[in-house]
Amino acid sequence: CISQDIDHILETQSALAVDLGGTNLRVAIVSMRGKIVRKYTQSNPKTFEARMQLMLKMCADAMQDTVSLNCRILGVGVSTGGRVNPQEGVVLHSTKLIQEWSSVDLRTPISDALHLPVWIDNDGNCAALAERKFGHGKGVENFVTVITGTGIGGGIIHHNELVHGSTFCAAELGHIMVSLEGPECSCGSTGCIEAYASGLALQREAKRLHDEDQLKVDGLDMKLTEPITAAHLINAARLGNSKADAVLNKASTALGIGIINILHIVNPTLVILSGVLASYYQAPVKRIILERALDSAQKIEVVTTDLEEPALLGAASMVLDYATRRLY
Amino acid sequence: CISQDIDHILETQSALAVDLGGTNLRVAIVSMRGKIVRKYTQSNPKTFEARMQLMLKMCADAMQDTVSLNCRILGVGVSTGGRVNPQEGVVLHSTKLIQEWSSVDLRTPISDALHLPVWIDNDGNCAALAERKFGHGKGVENFVTVITGTGIGGGIIHHNELVHGSTFCAAELGHIMVSLEGPECSCGSTGCIEAYASGLALQREAKRLHDEDQLKVDGLDMKLTEPITAAHLINAARLGNSKADAVLNKASTALGIGIINILHIVNPTLVILSGVLASYYQAPVKRIILERALDSAQKIEVVTTDLEEPALLGAASMVLDYATRRLY
Ligand SMILES: [Ca+2]
Ligand SMILES: [Ca+2]
Ligand SMILES: [Zn+2]
Ligand SMILES: [Zn+2]
Numbered sequence: 001c002i003s004q005d006i007d008h009i010l011e012t013q014s015a016l017a018v019d020l021g022g023t024n025l026r027v028a029i030v031s032m033r034g035k036i037v038r039k040y041t042q043s044n045p046k047t048f049e050a051r052m053q054l055m056l057k058m059c060a061d062a063m064q065d066t067v068s069l070n071c072r073i074l075g076v077g078v079s080t081g082g083r084v085n086p087q088e089g090v091v092l093h094s095t096k097l098i099q100e101w102s103s104v105d106l107r108t109p110i111s112d113a114l115h116l117p118v119w120i121d122n123d124g125n126c127a128a129l130a131e132r133k134f135g136h137g138k139g140v141e142n143f144v145t146v147i148t149g150t151g152i153g154g155g156i157i158h159h160n161e162l163v164h165g166s167t168f169c170a171a172e173l174g175h176i177m178v179s180l181e182g183p184e185c186s187c188g189s190t191g192c193i194e195a196y197a198s199g200l201a202l203q204r205e206a207k208r209l210h211d212e213d214q215l216k217v218d219g220l221d222m223k224l225t226e227p228i229t230a231a232h233l234i235n236a237a238r239l240g241n242s243k244a245d246a247v248l249n250k251a252s253t254a255l256g257i258g259i260i261n262i263l264h265i266v267n268p269t270l271v272i273l274s275g276v277l278a279s280y281y282q283a284p285v286k287r288i289i290l291e292r293a294l295d296s297a298q299k300i301e302v303v304t305t306d307l308e309e310p311a312l313l314g315a316a317s318m319v320l321d322y323a324t325r326r327l328y
Numbered sequence: 329c330i331s332q333d334i335d336h337i338l339e340t341q342s343a344l345a346v347d348l349g350g351t352n353l354r355v356a357i358v359s360m361r362g363k364i365v366r367k368y369t370q371s372n373p374k375t376f377e378a379r380m381q382l383m384l385k386m387c388a389d390a391m392q393d394t395v396s397l398n399c400r401i402l403g404v405g406v407s408t409g410g411r412v413n414p415q416e417g418v419v420l421h422s423t424k425l426i427q428e429w430s431s432v433d434l435r436t437p438i439s440d441a442l443h444l445p446v447w448i449d450n451d452g453n454c455a456a457l458a459e460r461k462f463g464h465g466k467g468v469e470n471f472v473t474v475i476t477g478t479g480i481g482g483g484i485i486h487h488n489e490l491v492h493g494s495t496f497c498a499a500e501l502g503h504i505m506v507s508l509e510g511p512e513c514s515c516g517s518t519g520c521i522e523a524y525a526s527g528l529a530l531q532r533e534a535k536r537l538h539d540e541d542q543l544k545v546d547g548l549d550m551k552l553t554e555p556i557t558a559a560h561l562i563n564a565a566r567l568g569n570s571k572a573d574a575v576l577n578k579a580s581t582a583l584g585i586g587i588i589n590i591l592h593i594v595n596p597t598l599v600i601l602s603g604v605l606a607s608y609y610q611a612p613v614k615r616i617i618l619e620r621a622l623d624s625a626q627k628i629e630v631v632t633t634d635l636e637e638p639a640l641l642g643a644a645s646m647v648l649d650y651a652t653r654r655l656y
Pocket of ligand 4: 516
């Protein structure tokens with residue numbers, strides 16, 4: 001019967017999703033229903049050559065597995081850090097978080113190797129696509145997602161579509177600046193919210209406090225041995241370490257003000273936080289909006305994602321939404 | 329002949345434009361070609377009652393004049409400070425720059441008095457509409473206009489349309505924050521670019537320097553008597569007053585970073601500066617973009633408007649573009 005046929009299609013038709021991040025290189029087989037059927041993770045190599053080679057090998061290995069998994073792959077969706085031209089399938093430029101990653105044509109080598117259509121966008125935009133298809137953004141005309149992980153990224157949905165901007169530099173939310181000076185950022189500027197509130201920024205501050213012997217506090221059950229991370233800072237603050245608390249307050253204020261700037265520019269109805277720090281930042285961001293946003297922007301909802309893998313799911317969604325139309 | 333008929337239509341069919349600003353209340357008769365046929369200026373009363381009364385009287389007087397001017401008025405376009413719901417024709421909320429100006433239905437009383445359709449939007453959005461119809465924004469799919477006058481406002485055109493946002497709070501560009509603390513703003517927050525770089529902010533700093541006896545400098549040909557204004561500050565800086573220069577540098581940096589935040593969020597191809605301080609700010613804003621924006625955002629053009637009255641022309645353009653369609 002037809003409904004069984006449809007079930008079968010939804011379960012077997014799949015996308016190959018690739019996520020090129022500051023830390024890891026990941027590949028996943030994602031079904032049309034948004035289920036991650038299998039996932040492969042390696043650390044992302046530091047050089048262009050090694051990265052391309054590993055990515056193609058991981059894709060080929062995954063394609064091999066699809067036969068026994070009974071998955072038909074419709075295409076490849078790639079999420080990557082950096083600015084991307086999705087029409088051309090090219091990474092235009094990346095910050096230092098991914099080295100040797102400028103003017104890289106990703107579509108041609110992947111398509112040549114796998115004989116499949118290839119879609120590419122940056123990780124923030126992919127996360128927004130994932131929220132639109134599978135997450136809190138379903139049916140929401142105007143929303144923003146902000147990813148607070150190693151770095152900070154994001155994507156903007158306006159009138160149900162991604163805002164790419166005229167040079168594919170829209171929604172570079174990590175590089176919203178909230179200080180005339182402020183800490184140095186991976187982009188070469190200073191005062192970006194990524195330099196205040198990302199995982200790397202908090203780790204930098206945690207290490208600084210640790211070096212000054214100011215991170216330890218009674219009750220801290222994490223070992224103060226390397227690597228010192230943002231988690232040490234958050235735990236220390238919860239246990240009453242006022243220096244750690246001050247660092248986190250500043251980070252939260254910076255992130256909150258950055259998000260208010262988004263509200264005062266595109267005024268969405270919903271902000272979706274994702275990334276490892278999302279649940280930590282949700283409450284302070286709400287508080288700062290109440291303190292400092294215009295009255296008319298106060299109605300915004302701030303939620304945390306319920307998707308496990310926004311970047312991979314968004315990469316897959318480009319394939320699943322467009323595969324029958326072949327629209328880049 | 330038809331072309332003469334069309335010429336006649338373009339010259340006689342007109343809009344009544346109203347501009348409610350922090351300082352003045354203005355009314356103008358604007359022809360379909362964008363010519364200001366006649367303009368009326370009064371200071372904007374400080375109370376709601378007086379303001380409404382004066383606005384209706386100025387509109388009625390202008391309508392009287394249209395007979396002898398041979399102008400047929402198609403409708404009324406209103407530009408005002410504050411957040412506006414253009415569908416309802418209501419001013420939702422305004423900062424302290426215009427007092428007693430929240431939850432004000434402007435459409436009903438004007439329409440009742442003049443028996444004409446009425447369009448309303450805020451001054452920044454009107455300026456963007458004016459640029460789209462008559463100015464540098466003609467045919468540009470994605471651009472932003474930033475008005476640096478008494479306050480700071482602006483409007484965003486994305487895919488040829490205004491971005492209003494979900495609660496009509498988009499493009500509140502004056503309240504982009506570029507500091508975790510920073511000077512107090514008329515909106516109740518701190519660190520907004522309006523609090524650093526508007527005419528009022530520069531006047532505040534000029535007065536402060538004057539009170540400290542630090543504004544005067546050899547060669548200054550403006551009298552240092554009240555009112556001390558932004559112009560005194562700019563002149564003093566040009567004559568080598570380093571304190572005045574430092575104030576202006578900070579203001580320019582704040583404005584430049586605010587504009588970069590717009591680039592990193594919506595990434596337009598063009599920024600159009602208008603308002604009395606536009607020509608002063610053009611060069612430093614360009615410089616700060618080169619210093620601090622992402623590579624991918626560097627291609628932006630920054631120009632100053634060549635329109636004399638963006639707010640009035642934009643108010644008129646709502647009438648001229650929509651009068652035959654009656655679309656609010
Ligand atoms: Ca992005
Ligand atoms: Ca505006
Ligand atoms: Zn940055
Ligand atoms: Zn403000």
